[in-house]
Amino acid sequence: MADATPNGPQGAGAVQFMMNNKLDTAMWLSRLFTVYCSAVFVLPSFGSPETNVYYQRALLANALTSALRLHQRLPHFQLSRAFLAQALLEDSCHYLLFSLIFVNSSPVTMSIFPVLLFSLLHAATYTKKVLDAKGSNSLPLLRSVLDKLSTNQQNILKFIACNEIFLMPTTVFMLFSGQGSLLQPFIYYRFLTLRYSSRRNPYCRTLFNELRIVVEHIIMKPACPLFVRRLCLQSIAFISRLAPTVA
Numbered sequence: 001m002a003d004a005t006p007n008g009p010q011g012a013g014a015v016q017f018m019m020n021n022k023l024d025t026a027m028w029l030s031r032l033f034t035v036y037c038s039a040v041f042v043l044p045s046f047g048s049p050e051t052n053v054y055y056q057r058a059l060l061a062n063a064l065t066s067a068l069r070l071h072q073r074l075p076h077f078q079l080s081r082a083f084l085a086q087a088l089l090e091d092s093c094h095y096l097l098f099s100l101i102f103v104n105s106s107p108v109t110m111s112i113f114p115v116l117l118f119s120l121l122h123a124a125t126y127t128k129k130v131l132d133a134k135g136s137n138s139l140p141l142l143r144s145v146l147d148k149l150s151t152n153q154q155n156i157l158k159f160i161a162c163n164e165i166f167l168m169p170t171t172v173f174m175l176f177s178g179q180g181s182l183l184q185p186f187i188y189y190r191f192l193t194l195r196y197s198s199r200r201n202p203y204c205r206t207l208f209n210e211l212r213i214v215v216e217h218i219i220m221k222p223a224c225p226l227f228v229r230r231l232c233l234q235s236i237a238f239i240s241r242l243a244p245t246v247a
Contacts, residue, residue, distance in 0.1 A: 017133035027068050028126040031119040034061040038116035042109065055107040062115045063099035066092045091201055094194045101187055106179040110167055114160045121156060124149045161203035164195050165211070193244045205246065212236055 018025040037058035041051045069092035077083070087093045095118065102111045124146045131138050131146075149156075171188045174180030195204040215236065219229040 014130050014134035017130060023068060023072055024126060027065050027072075028123055028130075030061050030065040030068070031123040031126075034058050034065065034115060034119040035123060037061060038112050038119070041107070041112055042116070052107050055112060056103055058112060058115055059099040059103040062119065063096055063103070065119070066096035066099065070096060088194060089199060091198055094191060094198070097187070097191050097194075101184060101191060105181070105184065106174065108167070108170060108174070110163055110170060113163050117156050117160050121149065121153060157201065157203045158207060161195075161201075161207040164192060164204050165207060168192055189242075193242075197244050197246050208239075208243070212240075 037054040040054040041058060044051045070087060070090055071077075073090050073092060074083070074087055095115070098111075098114070102108060128143070128146055131143060168185070168188060171180055171185040175182065175185055192204070195201070196208065198204065215232055218224065219232045
């Protein structure tokens with residue numbers, strides 16, 4: 001049948017869909033490029049020995065995607081305090097800042113996982129739309145992989161949030177080891193407060209609460225040394241004071 005041919009209406013439907021959604025398609029391509037560069041960096045045997053170049057490329061591609069997404073969410077740019085406050089509420093602005101924090105620093109493998117996984121999840125969502133435009137039964141094997149990603153989305157988002165949290169002490173360690181700048185921990189702290197307050201993605205806030213519950217459960221056991229318990233309680237109190245107020 002004509003619908004089954006690559007050049008038939010199904011293939012044309014996918015192309016037409018992408019042409020009708022040019023900005024979304026551009027973000028899709030940049031996310032796929034981010035996934036590729038991140039994979040080459042994380043798995044050096046997968047590509048070039050110059051993996052640090054791919055680290056920067058992944059972060060720059062993510063910055064481009066985030067900027068396009070921010071433009072999509074807030075198309076009318078204004079040089080004002082109110083516009084900046086509105087932009088800082090957007091997750092895309094958070095990850096634009098994230099890319100800028102790490103793009104010129106020494107490569108940190110932990111920092112590439114949020115970029116890789118967010119790009120993978122969003123690219124998978126748009127790929128499904130392209131496949132639907134191509135035809136409801138097109139590429140069943142790829143659809144199966146995409147469905148597995150969707151099924152595990154909550155676990156992936158929790159893993160991303162875990163990376164976001166533990167990158168904070170990592171930036172401090174980088175500072176004392178001479179691999180980071182003096183401003184990096186302070187700017188990253190600002191990023192983390194934005195993620196904690198995110199309206200669209202509550203996983204960072206949720207994971208902070210879960211980690212607190214787990215730590216309190218462990219230190220309240222009789223076997224826990226008293227000085228360890230006091231140190232942990234003081235650390236929890238200190239972190240809680242640093243947490244922003246969420247409406």
